[in-house]
Ligand SMILES: CCCCCCCCCCCCCCCC(=O)N[C@@H](Cc1ccccc1)C(=O)O
């Protein structure tokens with residue numbers, strides 16, 4: 001009891017100290033006027049006396065719960081994830097998914113997180129038949145809510161090539177194996193697990209938040225995320241920020257950088273799925289025309305592959321990413337990245353050398369489907385190819401289409417847009433951006449070995465774009481260490497997460513929820529009062 005009081009007093013004093021220290025001077029150290037000083041003192045007194053606002057216990061967050069889990073809890077944490085991996089919630093296409101598994105997953109969540117699903121603080125709704133929206137009621141309605149997101153559908157996983165069956169959830173050598181361990185059942189389970197552990201410890205949040213769990217992210221999110229977003233919009237919800245998958249704590253992604261760095265993506269690329277089609281008159285293969293639909297189309301897609309979209313290094317958040325990272329590198333990379341005003345041409349070329357960093361600097365062109373021909377002795381009437389472009393944040397769908405037309409430069413090739421969406425606007429990452437600041441603080445406390453946190457670009461797409469109408473603070477970050485091999489396993493083979501990584505993910509969310517409750521807006525300059 002005495003110890004608890006001492007902690008409370010200490011926290012109280014340390015929270016006050018920065019305000020007192022700066023009193024009478026603005027942020028630049030200049031003296032402020034007497035009237036502003038009196039106004040500031042009055043506001044401070046009113047807050048400290050707490051006669052009308054929340055109690056000092058609530059203000060200073062004295063009821064913080066440490067993220068320490070018992071042996072029994074640690075076993076339950078990993079077993080819960082293994083069980084989730086065993087449910088084959090596969091999205092095959094827009095039309096086809098394993099709906100039995102999607103429904104079973106909903107039952108499974110209710111079973112393993114009973115406190116969450118029975119809490120009087122939480123409203124649970126099923127949206128679009130299989131997706132889930134949880135509304136966690138905070139005690140302070142003056143705080144703007146936020147949202148934690150994840151999805152539990154997965155891409156298919158043929159058994160060939162895997163060290164262990166992809167839906168076994170087997171633990172081997174300290175790793176839990178299987179489809180969805182990184183993308184993205186780890187996040188679904190970690191969010192609910194952290195909340196379960198907080199509620200068991202009688203935590204009741206001050207700031208309301210939503211948990212949105214999608215069931216069709218891998219095939220667009222139209223039936224899940226888009227519906228949840230429309231529901232929240234109809235309820236007049238505005239979010240302070242949201243956190244979704246899309247970036248990691250990166251290890252060994254950049255040459256000469258051995259230390260891990262956390263990248264919070266503040267931008268997400270757009271997309272364009274374009275079908276190219278050539279129609280020609282069919283005929284006998286014994287007397288072929290000079291050009292066939294296959295030849296014309298092949299030449300067109302080859303030109304597209306051989307002509308990369310322009311390098312957009314100079315615009316977008318990447319310059320800031322590299323500038324912040326520069327001090328982590330040794331000579332000469334630190335000089336190159338730290339002086340982009342001079343070395344931009346060299347650095348932008350360096351980024352093109354590797355397929356992952358190349359995806360950060362330009363709109364990418366991926367030839368993914370090619371269909372033509374019906375019989376070996378028939379000149380094919382029709383040839384079709386589908387190309388997946390991922391659009392750089394500084395370009396638009398229209399601009400990319402224009403570039404494609406100029407590169408193809410052949411009227412016989414028809415272009416059909418199958419699907420497109422623009423890149424997301426860049427979310428703020430400055431000192432006033434609550435979502436970014438909260439993530440950064442939490443990364444620094446949970447992962448002390450991570451020296452640096454940088455804003456970045458997500459090269460893939462997530463469900464978060466469906467929520468752009470509710471917030472301008474969209475942050476993509478999974479608190480998990482990832483190496484290039486782990487990146488290849490996402491949608492590939494041998495996807496796995498270490499037990500330690502997963503435990504830390506739970507710990508991270510446990511801390512993040514509490515940090516969101518105690519977050520203080522940066523104090524405005526006194527001369528602004
Ligand atoms: C400087 C070092 C940079 C390193 C970059 C490493 C990047 C790691 C990115 C990992 C992204 C994981 C997120 C995957 C999400 C995903 O699979 N999305 C899918 C599904 C989808 C398809 C169309 C529309 C919406 C959604 C996708 O983008 O294809």
Ligand SMILES: [Zn+2]
Pocket residue numbers: 151183184217245
């Ligand atoms: Zn995903």
Ligand SMILES: [Zn+2]
Pocket residue numbers: 155183218491
């Ligand atoms: Zn995915």
